[in-house]
Amino acid sequence: EDTMQVMENAKEAWNGGMGVWPQMSMKERIHRVQQFLMELQKSRQDIVDILMWEIGKNKKDAESEFDRTIEFAKNVITVLEESENNSASSSSPFSSGWQSIGSTKAFVRRAAVGIIMCLGPYNYPLNETYATLIPALLMGNIVIMKIPTVGGLAHLLTMEAFAKALPTGTVQFVSGGGRATMPPLMAEGSIDGLAFIGGSAAADNLIQQHPHPHRLKLFLQLEAKNMGIFLPNLFQEKNEALLDSALDEAVLGSLSYNGQRCTALKLLFVPKNHAQDFTTKLVERVESLLIGLPWQKKTTTTTTQDKNDVTATRTTKTTTAYSQITPLPNHKRVTYMKQLIDDAVSKGAQIMNDKGGSIIGGSASTLMVPAVLYPVTPDMKLYKEEQFGPIVPIVPYDDSTMDEIVQYGRESEYGQQCSIFTSNSDDDIAVAASLVDQFSSIFGKININSQCGRSPDSLPFSGRRSSALGVMSVTEALREFSIPTVVAYKDKGSNTNEDIVSDIQKSSKFMESII
Numbered sequence: 166e167d168t169m170q171v172m173e174n175a176k177e178a179w180n181g182g183m184g185v186w187p188q189m190s191m192k193e194r195i196h197r198v199q200q201f202l203m204e205l206q207k208s209r210q211d212i213v214d215i216l217m218w219e220i221g222k223n224k225k226d227a228e229s230e231f232d233r234t235i236e237f238a239k240n241v242i243t244v245l246e247e248s249e250n251n252s253a254s255s256s257s258p259f260s261s262g263w264q265s266i267g268s269t270k271a272f273v274r275r276a277a278v279g280i281i282m283c284l285g286p287y288n289y290p291l292n293e294t295y296a297t298l299i300p301a302l303l304m305g306n307i308v309i310m311k312i313p314t315v316g317g318l319a320h321l322l323t324m325e326a327f328a329k330a331l332p333t334g335t336v337q338f339v340s341g342g343g344r345a346t347m348p349p350l351m352a353e354g355s356i357d358g359l360a361f362i363g364g365s366a367a368a369d370n371l372i373q374q375h376p377h378p379h380r381l382k383l384f385l386q387l388e389a390k391n392m393g394i395f396l397p398n399l400f401q402e403k404n405e406a407l408l409d410s411a412l413d414e415a416v417l418g419s420l421s422y423n424g425q426r427c428t429a430l431k432l433l434f435v436p437k438n439h440a441q442d443f444t445t446k447l448v449e450r451v452e453s454l455l456i457g458l459p460w461q462k463k464t465t466t467t468t469t470q471d472k473n474d475v476t477a478t479r480t481t482k483t484t485t486a487y488s489q490i491t492p493l494p495n496h497k498r499v500t501y502m503k504q505l506i507d508d509a510v511s512k513g514a515q516i517m518n519d520k521g522g523s524i525i526g527g528s529a530s531t532l533m534v535p536a537v538l539y540p541v542t543p544d545m546k547l548y549k550e551e552q553f554g555p556i557v558p559i560v561p562y563d564d565s566t567m568d569e570i571v572q573y574g575r576e577s578e579y580g581q582q583c584s585i586f587t588s589n590s591d592d593d594i595a596v597a598a599s600l601v602d603q604f605s606s607i608f609g610k611i612n613i614n615s616q617c618g619r620s621p622d623s624l625p626f627s628g629r630r631s632s633a634l635g636v637m638s639v640t641e642a643l644r645e646f647s648i649p650t651v652v653a654y655k656d657k658g659s660n661t662n663e664d665i666v667s668d669i670q671k672s673s674k675f676m677e678s679i680i
Contacts, residue, residue: 168346171309171337172353175280178334179307185332187277187305190674191259194303195242197330202238204326212291215318217459220287221491221531224460226422234292237622238299240639245303249679258649261670261678268656270666272676275647277305278382279357282350284343286362287316287494288425294320296622297360297384300642302335306358309337311347315494343367348374358382358646365631384635384645386427388551389581389628391617392573393418393430396597397564398590400439411586411614412443416450418584418616419557420535423490427632428617430584431552432541433559434570440561444539448518451535451557456525457488458532490555493531499524502554506536509545509558514538522556549577567596574607580629582610582617609633652676 178184186194209231216227248259258275265271281301285294290313301308312320317340327336339346350356351374358381361368365387372378393415399408418430435443455463466483493499506522516522521536535555541547547558562569574583585600587593597613604611609627612618619626619637626637635645652669654662670676 168339168341168349169353171339172350172355174334175307175309175337176355178332178337179280182277182279184307184334186302186307186335188674189305189332190677191245191274191303191305191679192677193674194305195245195679198238198299198303199242201326201330202235204329205323206235208322208326212319212322215322216291219318220290220316220494221459222422223487223489223491224462225487227459230289230292233620233622234295237292237296237639240622241300241303241643244640244643246680259643259679261676265656270654270656270663272652272666272670273649274675275304275644276650276675278646278648279306280309280355281306281358281360281646282309282311282347282356283360284311284347284363285313285316287313288422290316291319293362293386296637296642297362297646298336301358301360301646302331304643304647306646307335307337309339309350309356311343312338312340314342347371351375356381358384360384360646362386364388382646382648384637386626386628386633386635386637387631388553388579389427389429389632390431390549390551390577390579391418391429391581392570392583393433393616394570394583394585394600395433395435395439395443396585396587396593397436397439398588398593399586400436400442401588401590404588404590407586407588407614408446412446412450414584414586414614414616415447415557416454418618420451420454420490420555421616423493423533423555424535424557425493425553427553428582428619429553430616431558432548432573433557434562434573435559436564437561438564440539440559444517444537444559447557447559448537451518451537454489454535455486456490456532456534459488459491462487490535491532493533493554496531498554499531499533502533502536502552502556505547505550505552505556506538509538509541509547512542512545514541514545514547514558551579567600570600571603574604578630579632580607580609581632582612582628583608584612584615584617586614650675 178186212231213227216222216230217224245259258273263270263272283298298308351371354376368385368387372381375381395411399411415430415433462485464483464485466481468479468481517537517539520534523534524530525532533555537557539559541558541560583604585597587597601611622639624638625641627633654666
């Protein structure tokens with residue numbers, strides 16, 4: 166009953182497109198969202214603390230998530246304002262400029278879709294959710310936001326900021342289990358768009374609840390099984406620095422925030438002849454990671470002095486690092502990690518690092534030591550299933566051919582990103598170029614000598630197959646949650662129509678200048 170009341174409130178706020186928020190000028194909506202951001206920043210420390218306590222994100226990463234969220238929203242607003250500054254080109258879908266096509270004069274601006282259902286993830290509850298919610302609001306949509314069961318406490322601190330800045334009903338919140346609350350809302354038939362970040366099975370099920378699914382405008386960011394591919398000549402002695410960098414990227418890409426990122430490296434392909442040495446070096450790095458609670462930190466002090474000048478002043482440097490491996494959000498995740506590890510070990514893989522996969526702190530704890538598994542083979546669950554946790558699977562491949570890697574990319578359910586680690590040798594460059602060509606129609610992003618990632622937010626973040634539908638960036642997000650509306654007239658050689666349309670534009674909120 167409470168859930169359906171949320172739907173009624175959203176419909177009243179939308180009012181068939183005639184509600185206060187959708188009828189407000191873009192300029193005024195920008196102002197209101199800026200007010201919201203100012204209010205939200207007052208709660209920065211409280212939200213950072215909640216991200217640490219509820220989902221185990223270390224202090225540095227929690228601060229980064231909050232700051233990146235604010236920066237993303239500000240950059241989206243900048244895109245709108247700069248489009249107005251460049252309106253002389255008359256081609257921006259966000260400006261108030263006109264364009265001429267033959268005798269037709271046209272004003273094109275994007276407008277709201279309607280009521281958007283927004284479901285964000287637990288791992289980046291603020292950043293990923295608001296990267297869809299803020300653009301949707303700016304374009305004039307009404308939003309129903311599902312608060313995640315895990316990772317939802319941060320949103321409780323945003324409600325007051327929304328209430329102060331936006332008209333009543335513009336943003337509606339729904340709590341409780343998603344399987345119980347979301348299907349009835351979708352089945353009611355008034356949802357116009359779905360912004361969903363999570364699993365593909367849940368997305369499919371939710372979409373199917375809509376009585377007219379063809380009407381839904383969809384934005385989906387789903388699973389991934391991103392490969393890290395290490396090419397043979399990287400292991401030559403002269404390329405030691407490149408290999409060290411690649412190993413650092415592999416650890417960061419696999420285990421940043423415990424590997425709980427859709428963009429994490431989730432399967433490492435290493436030449437068979439070098440796999441053992443690679444694994445040994447990777448394990449050294451993994452075992453050096455700080456494991457603990459999110460707010461725990463280690464301070465290191467080092468003193469240096471010029472060896473050639475005994476009278477030189479000693480320089481003291483103090484560095485502070487927070488825990489790099491932190492607790493998983495619940496025991497369900499721990500159980501799944503153990504299932505993947507047990508399956509791999511039963512089929513021939515070994516846990517290569519000390520105490521890998523063990524739990525620190527007793528049976529009630531969810532603090533898991535990362536597990537480096539080698540060799541991982543196609544018959545193991547870990548080869549295809551997304552672990553979304555602190556497991557690093559290493560697959561040895563025959564470097565006389567790239568067939569296994571190409572086949573994996575071609576046949577995988579997912580198509581988000583991959584990373585190719587290469588030397589500058591002619592052979593490696595030729596292989597890397599071939600992989601780029603073959604993977605250009607498979608993955609949304611191909612990284613060279615770096616881990617996978619979404620940033621910078623000005624670039625399109627996309628994917629194929631069961632990894633994504635829609636494109637995320639500060640510009641593309643505005644397009645995802647809007648539809649172009651055209652106001653046009655015929656130039657018949659007199660000024661009558663031009664004068665009439667000019668007067669209309671002066672009185673129209675929809676056509677009003679953004680700046």
